[in-house]
Amino acid sequence: MPVKKEPLSGWGNYPVSESYILSPRYVADLKHYLPKDGLIARGLGRSYGDQALNNEHYVIDCTAYNNFLAFDEQEGILECQAGASLEEIISAFGPKGFLPMICPGTKFVTIGGAIANDIHGKAHHIDGSFVNCVLSFTILLADGSILTASREENSDLFWANFGGLGLLGVILTARIKLRKVETMYFRQKSVKIRNLDHMLETLNKLDHEFNYSVAWIDALAKGDKLGSGVISFGNSAKLNELPDKLKSEPLKLHSKGKLSVPVFLPSFTLNNLTVRILNRVIAFVQNSPKQFVHYEKFFFPLDAINNWNRGYGKRGFIQYQFVIPEENGRQHLVEILEMIAASGCTPFLNVFKRMGDGQGILSFPFKGYTLAIDFPVTKKLHDFTPKLDAKVLAAGGRLYLGKDAMLDEKMFKDMYPQYKEWLAIKQKYDPTGKFNSDIARRLGLGS
Numbered sequence: 001m002p003v004k005k006e007p008l009s010g011w012g013n014y015p016v017s018e019s020y021i022l023s024p025r026y027v028a029d030l031k032h033y034l035p036k037d038g039l040i041a042r043g044l045g046r047s048y049g050d051q052a053l054n055n056e057h058y059v060i061d062c063t064a065y066n067n068f069l070a071f072d073e074q075e076g077i078l079e080c081q082a083g084a085s086l087e088e089i090i091s092a093f094g095p096k097g098f099l100p101m102i103c104p105g106t107k108f109v110t111i112g113g114a115i116a117n118d119i120h121g122k123a124h125h126i127d128g129s130f131v132n133c134v135l136s137f138t139i140l141l142a143d144g145s146i147l148t149a150s151r152e153e154n155s156d157l158f159w160a161n162f163g164g165l166g167l168l169g170v171i172l173t174a175r176i177k178l179r180k181v182e183t184m185y186f187r188q189k190s191v192k193i194r195n196l197d198h199m200l201e202t203l204n205k206l207d208h209e210f211n212y213s214v215a216w217i218d219a220l221a222k223g224d225k226l227g228s229g230v231i232s233f234g235n236s237a238k239l240n241e242l243p244d245k246l247k248s249e250p251l252k253l254h255s256k257g258k259l260s261v262p263v264f265l266p267s268f269t270l271n272n273l274t275v276r277i278l279n280r281v282i283a284f285v286q287n288s289p290k291q292f293v294h295y296e297k298f299f300f301p302l303d304a305i306n307n308w309n310r311g312y313g314k315r316g317f318i319q320y321q322f323v324i325p326e327e328n329g330r331q332h333l334v335e336i337l338e339m340i341a342a343s344g345c346t347p348f349l350n351v352f353k354r355m356g357d358g359q360g361i362l363s364f365p366f367k368g369y370t371l372a373i374d375f376p377v378t379k380k381l382h383d384f385t386p387k388l389d390a391k392v393l394a395a396g397g398r399l400y401l402g403k404d405a406m407l408d409e410k411m412f413k414d415m416y417p418q419y420k421e422w423l424a425i426k427q428k429y430d431p432t433g434k435f436n437s438d439i440a441r442r443l444g445l446g447s
């Protein structure tokens with residue numbers, strides 16, 4: 001059947017490019033596509049930028065390739081097809097007392113996408129990134145062969161796929177370890193934060209008591225309020241800790257999101273004034289006095305509103321996430337926050353976390369501080385991000401490629417000097433550059 005060219009974007013609705021979308025159900029379908037030139041896999045499209053876009057070429061929608069294949073309940077090991085999502089996994093295995101080991105800020109991500117971006121969650125400093133729950137995966141390569149990759153078998157292929165942006169082949173299946181939990185609830189503590197020093201001090205003090213921590217920062221605050229916000233800490237709640245009213249249904253699942261942004265809001269909806277008001281509302285909600293919260297609110301608060309990304313209007317938005325080392329980190333954070341507050345670029349939904357040691361070749365995390373900021377796309381933003389990139393690089397940091405939409409090739413290569421090692425593995429498994437994408441062309445990773 002002839003395939004139609006369609007406009008496609010990531011979660012930020014920027015950039016938009018035209019691709020031919022293929023929807024395989026079986027490996028045979030996938031093999032059938034291999035003679036085509038320029039292929040990239042796509043999961044649920046929750047990467048913010050051009051990771052799963054392939055202008056004038058082919059995008060393979062893997063979401064129908066989502067069966068569970070085997071589950072070892074003793075060990076908590078699940079074998080599934082790579083189009084299965086965290087949402088589907090939680091729905092099926094939550095009632096048995098299992099959750100994914102690593103949860104990002106949305107449950108609508110596939111296992112293939114989680115591997116390709118080596119995603120991280122609120123406990124990165126303890127649990128590490130997604131690679132830590134993957135025992136092995138199988139992958140369809142450019143020459144039509146299917147290899148198993150693990151720490152022991154084809155280990156170069158294994159490590160290069162974590163953060164490899166889908167550019168080595170189509171991940172077909174994976175064996176992943178789930179976490180056994182007694183309840184679906186989290187015991188949480190929120191702390192209102194006065195400024196950056198208070199933020200770093202509180203993280204240092206309470207990080208040892210709680211596995212999960214995430215802070216929201218008011219990026220428009222200046223002077224002695226710079227870095228103010230709220231930190232939420234949490235631990236998985238044990239059954240005997242729960243209040244009686246929650247104890248009766250400790251493994252209760254989420255209900256489906258009811259609210260929705262039905263259309264793109266006009267682009268003027270977000271400005272410095274509305275962002276200031278919304279920041280106050282976020283501070284109030286985040287500073288929740290509730291001691292026990294359901295995993296849905298704890299991990300995925302944004303999933304409560306379907307299509308919230310349309311709130312930024314048709315021009316779209318980017319999520320700019322960087323990590324910088326802890327050494328001199330405070331001073332660099334002050335300078336970066338000052339640059340952002342003075343930029344006039346309307347920073348919104350700013351999330352601050354601590355990261356532990358990194359792994360993988362092009363994986364984003366390393367030990368340090370990470371900040372993720374949403375910016376609506378404007379002309380001013382195009383002028384501002386290169387300056388911010390240079391500042392992050394000077395601080396010894398780098399950007400998260402799974403969210404990036406604007407970095408240029410030179411800056412990327414300076415931030416990720418290990419790209420050469422990755423390119424050598426790409427050359428070994430995909431010498432003609434069959435797997436390619438918009439971000440790969442932008443950053444020089446296509447072949």
Ligand SMILES: Cc1cc2nc3c(=O)[nH]c(=O)nc-3n(C[C@H](O)[C@H](O)[C@H](O)COP(=O)(O)OP(=O)(O)OC[C@H]3O[C@@H](n4cnc5c(N)ncnc54)[C@H](O)[C@@H]3O)c2cc1C
Pocket residue numbers: 011040041042043044045046047048051052062082083103104105106108109110111112113114116117118119120121122164165166167169170171172302402403
């Ligand atoms: C609200 C929100 C919160 C988020 N919070 C976090 C967070 O806390 N931490 C974090 O790390 N990320 C976070 N993200 C980003 C998200 O976790 C990643 O972008 C994730 O990779 C998206 O998965 P996906 O299935 O939608 O993949 P897509 O966005 O469709 O694709 C992502 C990449 O995976 C590749 N890919 C997909 N399937 C396959 C396959 N079968 N084989 C090979 N390659 C494949 C694609 O080629 C592409 O390069 C968040 C995103 C949103 C929207």
